[in-house]
Each structure stands twice: as structure tokens, then as C-alpha cells.
Amino acid sequence: MKIGELARAANCGTETIRFYEKEGLLPEPLRTEANYRSYEQQHLERLRFIRNCRSLDMTHDEIRSLLAYIDRPHDNCGPVNALLDEHINHVNVRLAELKRLRDQLSTLRRRCANPQAVEDCGIILGLVAMPTREKMPSDTHLG
Amino acid sequence: MKIGELARAANCGTETIRFYEKEGLLPEPLRTEANYRSYEQQHLERLRFIRNCRSLDMTHDEIRSLLAYIDRPHDNCGPVNALLDEHINHVNVRLAELKRLRDQLSTLRRRCANPQAVEDCGIILGLVAMPTREKMPSDTHLG
């Protein structure tokens, strides 16, 4: 399988595949005489796994861990469960942040019912008068 | 006001201020004899505005637009309202994405009730068997 075929089979771009190789997520394949990458079925399975994890917004580090567990199939899967729990927690943290954000924005939006001069616009006035607090470092990689 | 005082007054770091200057969000202040930046009250107001917008997860481009409207205070604020509506939409799109994500992850998590061998782990098996679809470019900058 050449890189383009692999890309189509995994629904991603060829550049992404080369990037995963550089990142150490996908093992280097054999090369043809013309120096083209030549992939096996195993590569496709691994790449699909990676793309599935990415579609669940996992980081490369998280995926690297999961791949390492897969390569030790007789080990206990406790750490896999823990990793997923932690990732779900990341998502929940970000969800809470975004809900709060939406409420703030809705409240702000209501401050200007009908268009007027910018200097009297409730939205602008609201943004000016907001208490300026420090952004706290949140414990999620999703946002 | 020196840059450190300004930073404390706006709850941000001095590097962030210099970065905003380079980005064209904050106008260049006068300099002291020792080449120190010397800020006025106006700078503080503008910086607070910027930080408030950032705490609402607006992009620099969105903030640049808002600042331009502020500098034309007699114009109609319709575009301001439109910008906020669009931003709220970004947030709602991302919220929907994340909710779907959480559901997927919870479903996946339930596939492994009690720890076992990695090769039999429902989570790993679920990740392997997932349909691998293309990531669609989502219309939000929050994630």
C-alpha cells in the first residue's frame, strides 16, 4: 500500500501520516526501490486506531500510552481504564468552562437589544466594565 | 505607569503586554529616558478590554474588530452585535461537539467494567473497531 492509499483508507491526509511517523506514533514502513513508503495491513490498523483516538480529542501522549499498552496485550488493562477516566474528566472540565462562558456571553448579548451608537452599546459598555480577572490555567488540553 | 504596574492592574504578565503591542492590539506607549515603556490610563482601559474579551475566548482578530468599532464611537453598533452573535455561535458549536464527545467516551468507558487483559479490554476493542471517519473542519476556534 502506498501512502495515498493508506490515507484514503484511514480518512486522513498523507502529510498527517508522515507527521505521525516523525512523532513515533506510526512505525516506519519498508520502502520501494523508488524510496516510496510501502505499508502493510498492520499499519492501517494502527493508523485507524490513532485517528479514532484523535477523533475523541486525545493527545499524542495519551495515544502513545495506549499504543504501548496494546503492545503488551497480556498486561492488565487497569491503566487503560484510568487513562480514559482522566480523559473524560478533561472533557467534563472543558464542558463546564464552556457552559459558563456561554452564560456570560448571553448575558452580555442581552445588554444591547436594538442597535445604537457604539459608544452607548451595552455590549461594549459591558466589556469595558467587566472585572478583569486573571485567567487560571485549566487542567484540560481541549481549548 | 511602567509595564509591571500595568500588568498588575490588568491581571496579566508583562510578556503578554509586549506581545499585544507586537500584535497591534495595544498602541506603543512613550518611552522614558532609560527606554522603559511608559503607559497612560488609556492603555490600561484598552488592555482591560482586551483581557476581558480574551477571558470570553475571543480571538485576536475578533478583538481587533471590536477595538476598531470603539474607535468609531458614533457608528452604529450593529456589527458589534453581529460579531458577538457569531462568537456565541462558535461557543455553541463547540459545546455540541464536546457533548457528543462525552457521550462517545462514556459509552466506550462502559465497555470495560472490570480490569482484565489488555487484549480483551472493551475499551481497546472499541477503539480498534470504531468507524474511522474524516475529521470535519469545525467552524469554531475553541478546541
Add this chain to the structure above:
DNA sequence: AGAAACCCTAAAGTGGCTACAAGGTCAAGC
């Protein structure tokens, strides 16, 4: 034979900072 479609590497760009390196300035205390 020529064109289109594919492949290669390496480097730079994205956004919004943060961190570091290597220096210059200033106020306080001894």
C-alpha cells in the same frame, strides 16, 4: 513522448501566549 497524478524531504506557518538568554537600569541598605 508528454502530462497528470503521485511520491519524496525539509522548512515555515498557525494562535496565543510562555519561557529563556543576555544584558541594561534603578532603589535600598551597608
Add this chain to the structure above:
DNA sequence: GCTTGACCTTGTAGCCACTTTAGGGTTTCT
């Protein structure tokens, strides 16, 4: 007057997961 430490300056590199661009080589179709 001299040191200590806190502050200021510029410039550069790093973060993340790609995407884009530049500049070439190979294969396949017509």
C-alpha cells in the same frame, strides 16, 4: 561607593497537532 535584587530591554525558541509551501523525483495514463 558598592552590592543586591527587583525591575526593565530585545530577541529567540517552544508549545500542540497539524497544514502549507517549495523544490524536486517517479509512475501511470493517453
